[in-house]
Amino acid sequence: MAGVLRMREAAAPGRSGTARGALVRLVLVRLAASFAVLWGAVTATFVLLQVMPGSTADVLLARSSVTPAIRARLVAEYGLDDPLPVQYLTYLGRIARGEFGESYVLRRPVWDEIAAQLPDTLLLVATTLLVTVVVSVLAGLLSVNRRAWVRSLFAAAESLVVALPPFWLGLLLLTVFSFTLHWFPAIGSSSPAGLVLPTVALAAGPAAVVAGVLREGLLRAMEEPFVVTARARGIGEAALRLRHVLRHALLPVTTLLGWIAGSLIGGAVIIEIVFSRQGIGRLALSAVANKDMPVVVAVVLVTAVAFVLLTITVDILTWVIDPRTRDAGR
Amino acid sequence: MTAEDPLVAVRDLTVRFPVRRGEVEAVRGVSFRIGRGQIVAIVGESGSGKSVTARSLVGLAGEGAHVAATELAFDGIDLRAVRGRGWRAVRGRRVGFVLQDALGSLDPLRRVGAEVAEPLRAHGVVPAREVDAEVVRLLGEAGIPAPEGRARQYPHQLSGGLRQRALIASALAARPDLLIADEPTTALDATVQRQVLGLLRERVGHGTAVLLISHDLGVVAEIADHVYVMKDGLFVEDGPAARVLESPSHPYTRTLVGAALGRAARPRVTPGGSPREVLRAEGLVKEFTLPGRGAFTAVEDVSVTVRAGETLGVVGESGSGKTTLGRLLMGLLDPDAGRVLLDGRPWDGLRGHARRTARRGVQMIYQHPLSSFDPRYTARQILEEPLRAAGTAGRERAVRVARVLEHVGLSPAVLDRHARELSGGQRQRLAIARALAPEPQVIVCDEPVSALDASIQAQVLDVLADVQERLGVAYVFISHDLGVIRGLSHRVVVMKDGRVVESGETRRVLDHPAHPYTRALLDAVPRFAVRGRLRSRA
Structure with a gap:
């Protein structure tokens, strides 16, 4: 350790170049690892769909009664009677080439379907994240230097909000703000006003959780010796919180936010239904119910890719926030 | 620098802290003065109240502290009347404060330069575009080689001695009239210690007064003009440094002098x-x-x-x-x-x-035992962990824990306490006991x-x-x-x-x-x- 310290001294200026190199390496390693994640996700999907009851041929033939000969031709065409390993490898090969095929049910290319739904979902996730961050940072900063009972009040309110089921909150918001006050539309994905209520319903829980974590982080950081030093320099309490303490508290929060954003992509389904919105979650739900294999696979892949990208984003954010992690790759 | 016009005048300072039942009086009525350009030292062991005394001068005695005095003045300002925002004009600008613990006193997420620049920006000491150049100048003045590069680095990339000097540079940035230095040389090796003391002495040459807080009489003897010896919240003795160190009158001072001369710390081979x-x-x-x-x-x-x-x-x-x-x-x-x-x-x-x-x-004992203990563990869990790892059975564990506790002279009462509730000495004993547990x-x-x-x-x-x-x-x-x-x-x-x-x-x-x-x-x-x-x- 002593030796290490001295070595760092020797290597004083201009280290940022190598530190940036370390970040690039980190991202590359993450990307490589993400292929394993994607492969795992695709394989798990295949297995799950195989063990689910009902045959794919029935799905394909859902709306028509056909002769056994036609049915047999269909089965052969889709390779449904091949041995499982062969089906699996064909499936992997198609995905690797980016051929997701057509939806069994909607009879449209899967990508068209995804492309139609994704913008709505991403927009909702983005607004939800934004509201989560703004609300939790405000709540955290406002509550942290209060008396203990004020903090307990905040904590109690947060527990209550976390305990609210989002669909119930959604219905409540609809009743009050759409049906009674007519402030916001009750359905639809198109207008910005239509985004407000679903965002609130989705962000409430995460915002409450993040606010709690953030406050704990702030409280912990406020006890660090550098806080007294900063105060002794004559800076104001607001500057102390924004310049020093908040960054420390944000470290655990970034990881949490990454996870929240990832789970919202496929997990906003209940809110999408309550507010009659389009979205990936809804698409996934109907695809699973219909055993619409191509769509399910595509949704899983999109979600997995989103998680991978978010993980890398969190890594980069951590790298930006905490200089100590930059030397860790040594 | 006359006696009538001191920079700091304190009379009957008391500082009390609320505790679970009642109050603790950390400082019990102390009076002292610091003249302009003077080096005054408060000497005492940890817990004597010396840090709290110093912090009272900038309104940072601690959470819930009740500070009272018949006189608490800095350069004619009655510090008893200063509230909230009013302190900001004093802190950093008029009084620079170097806190104990150089490792933790710089924000680890900010560049060293930004930390040093903070008082400059907070008090508008130099125009914004000159801040960077001023920071480099200050770091260089504090004896930091290649200050341009250092300003761009983060605290963890600097050695303890460099961090301590950066802290001093930050405390001196706004050219305060008084510099309070709380244990500025603890945990620094002899060579660096010497450089830091040299730096303080040099500032005094420029007219800055210094209040030095230390448990180390050796350090104080090197630079202080006047020494106050503090024990249990009271000054037991004071006088010109040479007199106090040469012919200490209070038994406690004699102990401290002895310790500095290496008499008390005479372990046996x-x-x-x-x-x-x-x-x-x-x-x-x-x-x-x-x-x-x-x-x-x-x-x-x-x-x-x-x-x-x-x-x-x-x-x-x-x-x-x-x-x-x-x-x-x-x-x-x-x-x-x-x-x-x-x-x-x-x-x-x-x-x-x-x-x-x-x-x-082969076991190990560290300089900072606290960071080597799991903060959620009680002393008992800390001692049992290595035994558990070695597969020692429950009853045998209790016996062994009691035995190592006795070896290091700790009472079994500490077993249910967390490490942070123990004193520095007790923590290090606990660390020794843990090292001994696996025999x-x-x-x-x-x-x-x-x-x-x-x-x-x-x-x-x-x-x-x-x-x-x-x-x-x-x-x-x-x-x-x-x-x-x-x-x-x-x-x-x-x-x-x-x-x-x-x-x-x-x-x-x-x-x-x-x-x-x-x-x-x-x-x-x-x-x-x-x-x-x-x-x-x-």
Whole structure:
């Protein structure tokens, strides 16, 4: 350790170049690892769909009664009677080439379907994240230097909000703000006003959780010796919180936010239904119910890719926030 | 600098803190003055109230503190009337504060330059576009080499001495009239300590007054004009530094003077061990690579042997490779060349279970025990963990815990407390007890007493000597403190730049050093040059 310290001294200026190199390496390693994640996700999907009851041929033939000969031709065409390993490898090969095929049910290319739904979902996730961050940072900063009972009040309110089921909150918001006050539309994905209520319903829980974590982080950081030093320099309490303490508290929060954003992509389904919105979650739900294999696979892949990208984003954010992690790759 | 016009005038200062039942009076009515351009020191051991006294001058005595005084004035400002925002004009601008704990006092997420710039920006000392240049100038003034590069670095990339100097630069940035320095040299080795004291003295030359808080009379003797000796919230003695140190009248001052002269911290060298070797290192080499910067050799061709029941002292300044050597001996690092043999068996040949079993034979004690304890663990859990890992049964564990507790002189009452609820001395005893629990043959002690007060230091060293006498455990004792090394070690190795430059019997090496570096180390120890001072003043 002593030796290490001295070595760092020797290597004083201009280290940022190598530190940036370390970040690039980190991202590359993450990307490589993400292929394993994607492969795992695709394989798990295949297995799950195989063990689910009902045959794919029935799905394909859902709306028509056909002769056994036609049915047999269909089965052969889709390779449904091949041995499982062969089906699996064909499936992997198609995905690797980016051929997701057509939806069994909607009879449209899967990508068209995804492309139609994704913008709505991403927009909702983005607004939800934004509201989560703004609300939790405000709540955290406002509550942290209060008396203990004020903090307990905040904590109690947060527990209550976390305990609210989002669909119930959604219905409540609809009743009050759409049906009674007519402030916001009750359905639809198109207008910005239509985004407000679903965002609130989705962000409430995460915002409450993040606010709690953030406050704990702030409280912990406020006890660090550098806080007294900063105060002794004559800076104001607001500057102390924004310049020093908040960054420390944000470290655990970034990881949490990454996870929240990832789970919202496929997990906003209940809110999408309550507010009659389009979205990936809804698409996934109907695809699973219909055993619409191509769509399910595509949704899983999109979600997995989103998680991978978010993980890398969190890594980069951590790298930006905490200089100590930059030397860790040594 | 007349007595009628002091910079700081304090009369009957009391500071009370609310505790669960009632209050604790940390400062119980102290009065002192600091003249312009004067160096005043408050000396006392931890818990004496000296830090709280100093912090009261900037309104940072602590959460819930009740500060009262019949006079509390800084340059004509009645500090008792200052509230909230009013303090901001005083803090940083008029009074610079260097807090204890250089490691934690710089925000680890911000560049050193930004930290130093903070008082400049907060008080608008220089125009915004000149801040960067001013920061570089301040860092250079504080004796930091290549200040442009340092300003862009983060605190963890700086050594302890550099961080301490950066902190002082930050406290001096707005050119305050008073600099309060709380233990500015604790945990710094002798050479750096000297540089930091030189820096303080130089500022005084520019008219800044200094309030120095320290437990180390050796430091105070070097630079203070006037000394207040504090014990249990009261000043027991004060006077010109030379007088107080030369002829202390209060028994407590005498203890402190004794400690500084190395009298109190006089641990025993135990009768010593058998010729049996328990730990042997042969030709150890350890390099660290920096991305894009090649290799740095922290330990180069080091061979040492440790015999049962003896203490091997490892001396050197920070950066000499002492700690890396300790980690290699512990098997926490693998050497690039050479090998470590424990009881004749090499570490590196062992893997998995065998390695873990062998590890019980070598334990470690750190400088900051608190950070080596799980904050959620009670003392009992801390002591039981290594036993659990060794598969000791429940009833046997309780017996062993009681035994090691007795060895280190801790009462069983501490078992249900968390480490942070223990005093510094108790924590280090707990660390020793934990190291003893797996019944090791060797304990590597890395600066185990350098963060402790002199009298506590003596107690902990005593415990170490006791344990060695009773259990025959061997120590590898890493320290920059030659006094401590001399008091405890049978043999000593002196390290510089990763190499052993001298080794042998402790007395031989320290009394008749052969290598110029050993002589330089011995010379850098702050002397109690009271007589010399008196002469120079007369």
